[in-house]
Amino acid sequence: MAAAVNAPSDRRSRPLRRFLRNPGGLIGLALLVLLLLVALLAPAIAPDPIEQNILQRLSPPSSAHLLGTDQLGRDVWARVAHGAAISLKVGFGVVLLSVLIGVVIGLLAGSLGGVWDNLLMRLTDIFFAFPSLILAMAIAAALGPNLGNTILAVALVSWPVYARLVRANVLALREREFVEAARALGVPQWRLMLRHLLPNTLTPVFVQASFDVGGAILTAAGLSFVGFGAQPPIPEWGAMVSETRSYIAEAFWAPTSPAVAILLTVLAFNLLGDALRDVLDPRANA
Template identity: 80%
Template sequence: MPRPWRRFLRNPGGLLGLALLLLLVLVALLGPGLVGDPLAQDLGQRLRPPGEGHPLGTDQLGRDVLARVVHGAAISLRVGFGVVLLSAFLGVAVGLLAGGLGGTWDSVLMRITDIFFAFPSLILAMAIAAALGPNLDNTILAVALVSWPLYARLVRASVLSLREREFVEAARAMGASWGRVLLRHLLPNSLTPVLVQASYEVGAAILTAAGLSFIGFGAQPPTPEWGAMVAETRNYMAEAPWAPVAPAVAILLTVLAFNLIGDALRDALDPRAR
């Protein structure tokens, strides 16, 4: 096993985050088959406290909170990984071109990146989601469109530090085209900070999407998305605190898992720790 991964597995925080993530994945994959329909309503059972038949109680429409939280796990993972894949792909491409080509390309691409950095990310995501229409797919696209500039900056900085290194000059001396140098030499050696940042950004994307759903720009009721669940039940906090608290705790544990994994990856992949 490579040394960085041995260091990762010796990190207690990383192991805790990995355990939470594995639990979340198991819940998302196996849980829906073990719980009831998250959309089934029973007004005779509305706002029931946790107990037999409803381990986490019911909401204002008599829907089982546990079933909704479990089905929401798959939705949150889809949002988190979907946002990171889209934003990392776009950001890595922009950063690679900017750092590798330099000159006018670098100036133009970085000024576009600066424009995105100039707007508060949540407000920009709200504007994009509102323009596209409030649903889950548009939420993923909106959050991805405000998340890519950070990846672009990371990759550009890595490429600029690597393009004058000896192995790049050797590849060029052997007749490799600049495109081949970018894809075969500079890109693989620039992905370490991207991997660390992506581990943080999955949790951040889930949190941002939940926030958009909470204010009405994301997933719409009755979708069992955690942010939308908190929004639907927040007015019943005094009489049925379990209804909004359960999805809020699920968001907390999910974001915590990815943050712990990110911290452990950062420590494990840090060259100064070798």
């Protein structure tokens, strides 16, 4: 009896134990927590990221400027720290918007089938036909170069992955016994989608989203690097690399610091995504 009582509790705690035994996931989580702390505490732990001091331009790292200064005498550490909040806002904003679009389209296509499925999937195929970065650049250029338009542009090229993922799961679920039983009881189509199909498609969506936050930050940084994203003097990491890349020979710290920040952030989300995929895999937790 005691074993039977403890079995559900054991099943619930098993994913947490698997995560705690995953060194990559723990490293990714630690890096993410550090990034969140830097983003939240940046106003308190870093000076003004826009303040210029031409007399101290391209100064090397020191006690006064932990990561040195850039070509305008701005503190690189301050710009990297304040840029963490911007990059996280971009990453989570892109993923949230692309998940909303992709889940709705995938759910409708898989549930309704027929003409609606063909129409929505052909629309998805059109977006897949273009290189995502080139399409994002075209959208950002058409909308205008600023941070909000960067989020929208990257989201508009990221949603097809979620549409395909959700549709595939809905197609596998809609013939299952619990869905057939609900349909036989006269459950309306909208409730069938929201109550029975959608909740059972969210696990792979969460895993994909954990990977895509880092990818969204990297894509947005690429757009800023080529001038289609955040504009100076906003301390966005991609824009910082673009502004200081010509000074790499004489002041390597100026472009290298934001580049390393991008690398560590993308690495954190990739490690965390790998760990979540292993933990949430139903075959691994069986």
